[in-house]
Amino acid sequence: MKIIQKDRDGLQCFIGLDRPTLSQPSNGGLRVKTYKSQTLAWEDCRNLSLVMTHKHRLYNTGFSGGKIVVAMADCQACKKDLLSFIGSMLNELNGLMYTGCDLNTSLEDMEYLRNHCPYILASLDSKVDPSIATAYGVVGSIQGIFGKNLDGLVFLVHGSGKVGKATALALQKLGASIMTYDIVPQRADLPNCKNVSQEQNWWNIPCDALVPCSISGLITPVIADSLQCQYIVGSANVPLSEPSVLDILQAKSITFIPESISSAGAVICDSIEFYAPSIFKQVDPRYIYAFVQGVIEQKVKLFLAELTNSEESYEQVISTLISAADKQPRVGCQMPDFLEKN
Numbered sequence: 510m511k512i513i514q515k516d517r518d519g520l521q522c523f524i525g526l527d528r529p530t531l532s533q534p535s536n537g538g539l540r541v542k543t544y545k546s547q548t549l550a551w552e553d554c555r556n557l558s559l560v561m562t563h564k565h566r567l568y569n570t571g572f573s574g575g576k577i578v579v580a581m582a583d584c585q586a587c588k589k590d591l592l593s594f595i596g597s598m599l600n601e602l603n604g605l606m607y608t609g610c611d612l613n614t615s616l617e618d619m620e621y622l623r624n625h626c627p628y629i630l631a632s633l634d635s636k637v638d639p640s641i642a643t644a645y646g647v648v649g650s651i652q653g654i655f656g657k658n659l660d661g662l663v664f665l666v667h668g669s670g671k672v673g674k675a676t677a678l679a680l681q682k683l684g685a686s687i688m689t690y691d692i693v694p695q696r697a698d699l700p701n702c703k704n705v706s707q708e709q710n711w712w713n714i715p716c717d718a719l720v721p722c723s724i725s726g727l728i729t730p731v732i733a734d735s736l737q738c739q740y741i742v743g744s745a746n747v748p749l750s751e752p753s754v755l756d757i758l759q760a761k762s763i764t765f766i767p768e769s770i771s772s773a774g775a776v777i778c779d780s781i782e783f784y785a786p787s788i789f790k791q792v793d794p795r796y797i798y799a800f801v802q803g804v805i806e807q808k809v810k811l812f813l814a815e816l817t818n819s820e821e822s823y824e825q826v827i828s829t830l831i832s833a834a835d836k837q838p839r840v841g842c843q844m845p846d847f848l849e850k851n
Contacts, residue, residue: 521579524576539622541581544580584832598664610631646744666702667690677702677720719740730754781840811833
């Protein structure tokens with residue numbers, strides 16, 4: 510893992526690159542955030558880059574892991590100057606890094622960035638929405654656990670941003686009972702969902718699965734010890750605050766589906782956009798979402814089967830799935846066959 514740092518006028522920019530080549534460049538979103546220290550920003554870049562590596566390798570997207578993290582006091586100040594600065598850095602890397610939207614960056618930002626460099630994968634020329642694709646991936650993950658019929662099941666969706674909202678509504682349409690929580694309570698007011706944002710100790714609420722679609726580090730040891738669910742599966746990157754949390758969950762017989770499996774909708778879209786660009790631009794987005802949902806559903810089933818039928822650790826199971834994915838065609842190259850069959 511290599512992290513490039515460049516500073517400019519009150520901001521620090523970190524680009525994480527996990528052994529990229531021109532035939533397998535790094536890929537990860539552009540995150541802009543206020544950090545308490547430069548060290549925390551560096552660590553965030555490293556950790557998120559490693560998560561991206563697992564996502565890309567688990568689905569054989571044709572990319573290696575990467576992330577761009579910008580630490581600055583005001584995340585919206587001088588945005589155009591920031592984006593032109595990022596563009597110059599990407600041009601210097603000359604195709605070793607591709608980026609897209611992440612925290613505090615938008616499609617409009619990507620449109621502007623495209624004026625400065627070509628190394629962008631953000632569905633700019635397509636009707637596909639990567640956030641919706643991510644939500645469909647989470648839904649596919651849940652169906653990989655519980656099956657197609659979700660009647661009678663109860664899910665707590667933590668975070669009602671674009672991904673969380675789409676996930677909650679899709680699960681509700683499939684027959685599940687949905688509780689929603691958001692730090693901005695009114696955002697969790699979704700049709701036919703129960704808003705539990707006023708519950709300070711939301712982790713004490715019984716449910717079949719906790720669906721984290723909010724912040725990194727959400728589940729601390731204290732929260733993990735209090736959870737009353739069978740599964741944790743969602744879109745949030747690095748939802749466990751520290752490695753010991755996984756030990757606590759396992760001791761409580763709570764199965765954690767790694768986000769490198771469940772939150773891969775956007776990287777699958779990037780692979781399709783890169784390897785099947787004409788299809789990605791022209792096809793009805795519903796086919797892309799269905800493809801993402803099905804691919805991730807099958808990956809979750811493989812993960813659970815391997816975890817249940819072997820004595821391997823989580824890391825060993827992930828390594829086994831990566832080895833299997835290496836023998837398959839790149840996921841973006843599988844889209845034409847999917848369309849022929851559907």
